Amino acid sequence: ENFVWAYLKTGDTFVDIGANIGTVTLEASKKIGNNGTIFSFEANSKTFEFLKGNIQHNNCKNVKLYDIALGENSSEIYFSNDFADESNSVQYEKNGILVQMKTLDEIIPSDLRIDLMKIDVLGYEKFVLLGAEKTLKNTDCVHFPAIEDFYKKYGYTYKDVFSILKNYKFLIYQILSDNTVKLLDDDYHPKIGDYIAI
Numbered sequence: 001e002n003f004v005w006a007y008l009k010t011g012d013t014f015v016d017i018g019a020n021i022g023t024v025t026l027e028a029s030k031k032i033g034n035n036g037t038i039f040s041f042e043a044n045s046k047t048f049e050f051l052k053g054n055i056q057h058n059n060c061k062n063v064k065l066y067d068i069a070l071g072e073n074s075s076e077i078y079f080s081n082d083f084a085d086e087s088n089s090v091q092y093e094k095n096g097i098l099v100q101m102k103t104l105d106e107i108i109p110s111d112l113r114i115d116l117m118k119i120d121v122l123g124y125e126k127f128v129l130l131g132a133e134k135t136l137k138n139t140d141c142v143h144f145p146a147i148e149d150f151y152k153k154y155g156y157t158y159k160d161v162f163s164i165l166k167n168y169k170f171l172i173y174q175i176l177s178d179n180t181v182k183l184l185d186d187d188y189h190p191k192i193g194d195y196i197a198i
Contacts, residue, residue, distance in 0.1 A: 001027045003143060003175060003194070004118065011035040012115040015135075017070055017128055018042070021050040024118060029060040036062050043069035043079050043099050044097060055073065055198030069101040070121070072130035077101045092154075114139040123150030130162045136168045142197040147189035158190050170197035 005027050008014060013129055014028045019040040036096055040055075042048040042061050048067040055063050079099045107113070117139050119125050123143055129136065136142075141163065146158045162172055173181040173196050174188075181196065194197040 002179075003070065003196070004028050004116065005031055006034050006179070007116055007141065007143075008036075009115070013112060014038045015104075015114055015139075016040045016107075017104070017118065018050055018120040020047055024053040025063060026054060026058055027050070028116075029058070029062055032062060034062055037113070038063040039066065040064065041066045041070055043067070043101075044081060045097065045099070046081065047068070067099075069099050069124075070104050070131060071101045071124065073101070073103060073126040074106065075101050080170050084126065099114065104128065105132055105134045108132075108135045108138075110134045110138075112138060116141045116143065118143045120145055123147070123153050126154065126156050126164065127153070127164040129161065134167075140198070142170065144195055144197070145193065146195050147192050165197040172197050 004024055005158055008028055008031045012032045012071045013036060014032060016025045016028065016038060019025050019042045022040065025038055025040045032038070040051065042051050045067060052065055069079060071077070076098050078094055078096045078142070080091055080096040086104060098155055114135060119142065146159070146161065148158055150158055162192055165172060172184045174184055175181055175194055175196060
């Protein structure tokens, strides 16, 4: 939330993938104002209702809400429906609820400039990025966690995420505790934390 607030400017376009109940979306909505635009995605239908309620309660007119999962293609997938909504994620087994999956490129207009994209999908980041080829070409900054245990669930490592972003000419930075950023070396192995690609 602190990074989003510090980074965004009035009139910006923000994409929140894995919005949960809308904490970051709400911060961004206040910061960018009525001339900005937010695309906010939450796949779990129960959590989405809280997200929608929070957006309505705060009278946010600049937010477009999507109750879908994002991945590398359009399909139906299973999504967990645990009580702890921050731990729900795409399931390879037939557990949870059946939800629609689309690619980000299907939703975001191909000519729209994205100032900031936040992705927090508990290990499914690689597949969201694979479905965002056109969108990434028009994106200035991506904010994402790199948590290796989450990636293992889907059979890949942080190197896959870093490689996709680098293929689009992004440089990857670590956010340090004093709110400065440090460019990562090619041999850097991420610890649990948030990273930005610029």
